[in-house]
Amino acid sequence: MVPSFDDGTSLYNFVVRDGNGVKGMVDSGLTTVPVAYMQPPRERIDKESARKHEQLPIDLSRLDGPEQDEVAVEIVRAAETLGFFQVINHGVPVDLLESLKDTANKFFGLPPEQKAVYRSEVSPTPLVKYGTSFVPEKEAALEWKDYISLQYVNDAEALQHWPIEIRDVALEYLRTSIKMVRKLLEVLMVNLGMKLVDPKIDALIDKKMVNMNFYPACPNPDLTVGVGRHSDMGTITVLLQDGIGGLYVKIEEDMRFGKKGEWVEIPPTPGALVINVGDMLQVLSNKRYKSAEHRVRTTNTTSRVSIPIFTIPKLTEKIAPLPHLVEKDGIAHYREFLFADYMKNFFGNAHEGKKSLDFVKNVDSS
Numbered sequence: 001m002v003p004s005f006d007d008g009t010s011l012y013n014f015v016v017r018d019g020n021g022v023k024g025m026v027d028s029g030l031t032t033v034p035v036a037y038m039q040p041p042r043e044r045i046d047k048e049s050a051r052k053h054e055q056l057p058i059d060l061s062r063l064d065g066p067e068q069d070e071v072a073v074e075i076v077r078a079a080e081t082l083g084f085f086q087v088i089n090h091g092v093p094v095d096l097l098e099s100l101k102d103t104a105n106k107f108f109g110l111p112p113e114q115k116a117v118y119r120s121e122v123s124p125t126p127l128v129k130y131g132t133s134f135v136p137e138k139e140a141a142l143e144w145k146d147y148i149s150l151q152y153v154n155d156a157e158a159l160q161h162w163p164i165e166i167r168d169v170a171l172e173y174l175r176t177s178i179k180m181v182r183k184l185l186e187v188l189m190v191n192l193g194m195k196l197v198d199p200k201i202d203a204l205i206d207k208k209m210v211n212m213n214f215y216p217a218c219p220n221p222d223l224t225v226g227v228g229r230h231s232d233m234g235t236i237t238v239l240l241q242d243g244i245g246g247l248y249v250k251i252e253e254d255m256r257f258g259k260k261g262e263w264v265e266i267p268p269t270p271g272a273l274v275i276n277v278g279d280m281l282q283v284l285s286n287k288r289y290k291s292a293e294h295r296v297r298t299t300n301t302t303s304r305v306s307i308p309i310f311t312i313p314k315l316t317e318k319i320a321p322l323p324h325l326v327e328k329d330g331i332a333h334y335r336e337f338l339f340a341d342y343m344k345n346f347f348g349n350a351h352e353g354k355k356s357l358d359f360v361k362n363v364d365s366s
Contacts (some may be wrong), residue, residue, distance in 0.1 A: 005034040012036070012136070019116025021132045021146035023108055023303075026216040033220045039141045043229070044222060045263070045297040050248060053082070053264040057272045061089035063183060072187045079188055083277040083292030084249045086269055092176045094271045096169065101242050103169045104305040108146060108214040110165070118148060118163065125161040127151040134228070139350045144224040144298045145215050152208040170210045177238050177273070177309050181205060184275060185236060192285055193324055204235045204280060205311035213306045215246070218298040226296035226304070228351035233343060234278040234312035241268045244304040249276075250293040263295075279342075279357055280313060283334045286321035293353050315340040319360075334360045 005011045005025065011034055014020050025034075058078070062071045078085035108115070117123070118130035128150055133143040150162050150170055158171050182205065189201055215226040226246060241247060247266045251258040258264055266274055282291040296306070313319065320336035337360045345359045 005030065005036075008036055015132055015142075016136045018112075019119045019130065020112045021115070021214075022144055023146055023214065023216045024112050026218075031219055033218065033223045037142050037144055038223045039225055039228075043141070043225060045225060045248060045295065047265070047297055050263050050265050051258070052267045053084070053249065053258075055082075055085065057086035057088045057269055059089050060087050060091070060180065060183070063187075072191070075184060075187050076191045079277050079281070079289040081253070081290065082249060082251065082264075083290035084266055084274060084294070085276075086266065086272040086274050087180070088269070088272050090177075090180045090273055092173065092180065092273065096172055096176065097240055097271070097273075099169050100173055100240055100307050101305055103166050104212040104214065104307055105303070107148065107163070107165050107212065108303075108305075115146075115148070127153065127157060127161045128163065134230075135347065135350050138348075139228075143227055143351075144218050144221075145213055145226050145296075147211055147213045150210045150212075152210065166212065170212070173240075173307070174208060174210055174309060178205070178208065178311070180273075181236050181238060181309075181311055188281065188289065189284075192288070192322055194322070203317050204284075204313050206314040206317070207312045209310045209312070211308050211310070213308070215296070215298055215304040215306075217303050218300055221298040221300050224298050226298045227294075229293050229295045229353045230351040231282075231291040231293050231354045231356065232276060232278040232310065233280070233346040233356060234310045235280045236311050237276045237278055238309040238311075239274040239276070240307040241266075241274060242305050243268050243270070244299060244302065246297040246299060246304060247274065247306070248295050248297065252290050252292065278310075278312075279354075280319055280339070282357065283319055283360065284322055286325040286329055287333050288325070291354070291357070312343070313339045315343065332362050335362050 015025055058074050115130050118128045120129045130148045132146045152158055186196055218224050245268045248263045251260055251262045253260055277289045277291045279291045281289045317339045318336055319339055321332045321334055326332040346356050
């Protein structure tokens with residue numbers, strides 16, 4: 001029996017605790033957005049007034065040729081300004097990207113009970129979590145999103161524990177993407193004065209996670225968000241968008257393609273992947289690199305999928321601004337911390353812009 005979605009407790013139990021997700025709610029014949037998903041006006045996305053970010057994708061094949069220095073400058077400039085950029089010729093086969101999108105749509109089309117076995121309370125493995133929204137128990141308004149999260153330890157454990165419907169394509173996506181991530185990280189860290197042989201570079205992407213996000217068609221997308229305002233907690237994020245679009249990034253400083261505080265859309269580009277800077281790179285660079293605040297809108301035309309790869313440091317890694325940058329700047333904008341503590345704080349709170357960085361902000365920093 002489908003509950004009344006006007007009752008908050010019944011809705012929460014149906015969507016979250018029973019694992020039906022937003023898709024189950026929509027499939028029940030929902031025609032209006034429940035109050036629990038209505039965002040306050042300040043959080044709603046006005047897609048009509050937002051401009052598209054028109055910066056051309058960066059061709060990563062040029063990193064292995066005579067133009068490598070020029071490409072490195074483009075990567076660094078993007079990390080220092082918007083914190084988001086798109087890449088093409090990245091080494092991940094385009095047919096694999098298409099297969100990923102198809103696989104994600106098929107997975108979320110499975111009966112609810114097949115997906116709900118991976119809810120965090122009952123999942124047979126800590127490597128797989130199926131859920132909805134971000135932290136439903138702490139959110140004033142829920143996000144219009146279902147997801148499955150796949151933590152990577154090694155190939156053998158992924159093959160054993162990841163859902164059979166998605167494991168092979170997700171693992172190949174991770175395998176091929178991580179080579180690109182390493183190249184990008186090396187460019188960014190060398191620009192900060194580190195050496196390629198520094199073990200910290202490997203430690204910064206020690207842990208990996210593949211997510212598949214599903215945003216069902218929404219009766220009134222103007223009232224909801226797919227993902228609320230946040231920055232990513234890790235080092236570098238790789239994102240595959242489908243052709244529908246809906247990713248918005250906030251500009252932190254006035255620049256040639258926008259003004260501070262403005263939101264721009266990162267339009268889907270066929271064959272491209274979106275790269276964004278995570279909080280850890282902003283900390284290490286002592287604010288040189290920007291872990292941009294971003295969010296996702298919903299649509300009433302069709303469902304949408306996105307598939308990010310998150311790379312994060314070892315849990316035992318101590319993170320702090322690089323000492324020579326602090327010396328040059330005359331101030332450390334962040335204190336030293338254990339990454340495990342940062343991760344716990346990040347997942348213990350609802351999305352609220354870049355507030356997660358306040359957890360490690362140096363009290364003497366402006």
